Amino acid sequence: MAIKKISGCIGCGECVLSCPTDVLRIGDNGKAEICWPEECQLCHLCRMYCPVDAITIDPEKSIPVIISWG
């Protein structure tokens, strides 16, 4: 599921800015929303930049992953 949920968001926008793959946006309620979890590369930058530890991330990905072998 990649980036799983955001709870306790204060709407500072740090995660939106720091996501390299543009997964998040600030929604109408002024809080960050997970818009395109398919793009999440599980890099945890959003979590590291979040001032209030609002983000939880799952090690699995929501879409099938193509790898060389496995």
Added chain:
Amino acid sequence: MPQTPPELTTRDFFLRAAAVFAGFPVLFMLIKGVFSGRNAYLEIFSLITITAWCLVPGQFYWFPGNRFLPLHLRSWTLARYHMVIGTLLVLLLCSHPFLLLLPKLFEYGISPQEAFFTMISTPHAGVISGIISWLLLATLGGTAWFRKLLPLRYHVWRQLHGILAFLVLICGLHHVLFLGRHITPLITVIFILFALAAAGMMVRRWFDIIPHAKPGRLPPSEGNTDRLKKQGHQPEKKEAENEF
């Protein structure tokens, strides 16, 4: 020989009341299935903060002048509980924005200072109400601890205390509902009900409305319950439980 119901002591009363108010958060967190993903410190921190918040309406219930309470309860003991819990609440709730940042000291992410600055400079309604609640709460705590130093007469101070408490409740509720990370529709409803009940008690005390005042009860004044106790008034257990 009819069994006389055991008398509810102030301590018993307080423990039960606190269990009702503080028991909810634990229940919610268990229902909601927390402890998933975040580290143990943050989960425990959340639990403590939620407990603290849930005890806030409790403070409106077990303040000494609340005439919902069984009349035999010893007012000064109750006052002491009110004060101890109040102190604890103020300390916990005032420190929670800082405690939240504590893990950042040990993680290689942004520093606690950066996180704090980002936090307070975010123009989100929930953040603003949080800052206001923090200031109100700090004032509430300060004026309570240093009441003796203030040039205020007791009943003026009591009114001030009440108003501040009421404002903390409103602002705090806004903050909790907008930013609380464990907020679900059910918890929203319960928190609003808690707050309404607290506000109800406040308003009732304020306008001196006693919906089911018993004849023979004395007008509100300091220590009336003690006096009643001295007069040998024995409230029935049933009644006590109902009001509980």
Added chain:
Amino acid sequence: MSSEMESTRRQFLAGAIGIAALGSLSLSGTAQGEAEARENHPQIDPDALSTKEHATDVLVIGGGMAGFFAAVKAADQGAKVILTAKGRLGASGQTPWARDIFAYYPAHEEMSLKDWIKAINIASHRTSNPKFTRQLANHSLARVNDLKEWGFFDSSLYSRCFHHQLKKRKVETCERMMITHLIKERGRVIGAGGFTLDDGIIHFFSAKTVVLATGAGAFKPAGLPVCDLTSDGAMMAWRIGARITGKEWNDTTTGLLNAPAATWQRWRKDLARKPQVCGTHVEATGDLGLNYEVWKEGAILPGLPDANKEQEVKQFPRGPAVHPATGSEPAETKPGQEPKVHHAALSTPVFAQGLPSGGAGAGLAPHNSEGLAPIDLNGQSTIPGLYAAGDALGSCVTGAMELQQGASLSAAAVQGAIAGAAAARVALRQETRPAISPDQKITIRKEILAPLKRNRGFSPRWVTQTLQGIIIPNFILYIKKEKMLEAALAYVEELRDNHQPLLIARNIHELRLAHETANMILNAEMKLRASILRRESRCTHYRVDYPRSNDRDWDCWINIFQTNDGTMGLEIQSFDEEPAT
């Protein structure tokens, strides 16, 4: 995947008593197979998006270590600088994951500079460019000292430190902006165009010189945080005529078998710390041994008694050489020299917790080995006014291998600083700034917004997945043979000719994906063509049909350029030959 399937099946069984299963089944159906071609219903009005223009002396594209230093040093020269980044300054591409930075301490190093350069050159099968290796050693300490002074080593997140220095130098920073076009006029680069990810405003930058610090590129692989690196810089430079080098090399980074996408789980031991400086230590990592073993014997399965298995893997003769099967070990040093080339443990990834799976680095080349072909040590590309630095520059500091810990970050800093200063000097000498013609602006705007305006077409996500399926498998990109490469190329050409022109987007996010997909298709074509051309095995390029290195014919780099009819041309540049311009 399998657990997903299972849960669907369970849901189906449970659904026998309810209608819930119907819903979940149809939902998983749409999620799994996004329609190949479909109608486009844009959520925004592309014609309403406004255009903004900027003018500057030096435009730096990319917000990593190279871009940061380019901007700093260009501004220090007195030039007006604008820096754009697709993500956040210091927090996109590979920059946030770089933890070690190499510095050559002349006084303390065990290895003399000459020996070190030689060791790298030998270990990399002469694919390294000793001039750039020397440049790295000479400048690395100064850059590390700069960074020390600026507090870079105090935090594992670099954004704040970078921002502070750029702000001090009044460098305008445009974050979350994707540059899609470089603009050329009369043989010179005169600017760039792109769009912002938040509001979709089209931006044009007219600049006297441009520094590309856009990093390398991969195919959005799982398990490595490089999904924003799609070779944008090199591809847009190629489109205006720059030469691109090093596309046949491959990074062999592995992921975790049990959770291939789990970047953090794979790397966190390394990532959850502050950056640090490291000295010379030539170590050959990232060779193709494991890829070959898996190709021969199958994937390592969880649950097998793999302790023994790992031992076997380690017993493969290996090295920076071609390949285990050839048995060649060219990195041996002479008896008198210190044996400085170490061979890294082969099987398990250094920081991994679990069995490895392949393809985490799919499509990347080893650091600094692919990118714009330089014509001088300033990082000047074959197009006047266009510079490149860091992973965007094919400087071959350590050749087509990962040989020196921390060299990539250090090279980005060193080359960024040099390219930035050179670009600023040229810009300041040049009096006029050629304006971007209105016609060019209209064309570029049209090209940028085209995916939003198409009525029907292919979703970029689907095209990307198809491309990944073609290019990522072990038997295409790593264990190469002509027939498979040709077959893959045929697929990629199909995507290029019939899918790329029909990419659609419904919003700005998908617009970005569409442009990235186009870049990845072009990059895939380059990788395949260069791989077909190099009929030998060397470093991280292994051909089953040509398993030995052929120093007589292939002591050369392969450069890719655009021919007059717009197709891909390839040329070879001997290791000791000056580059063609």
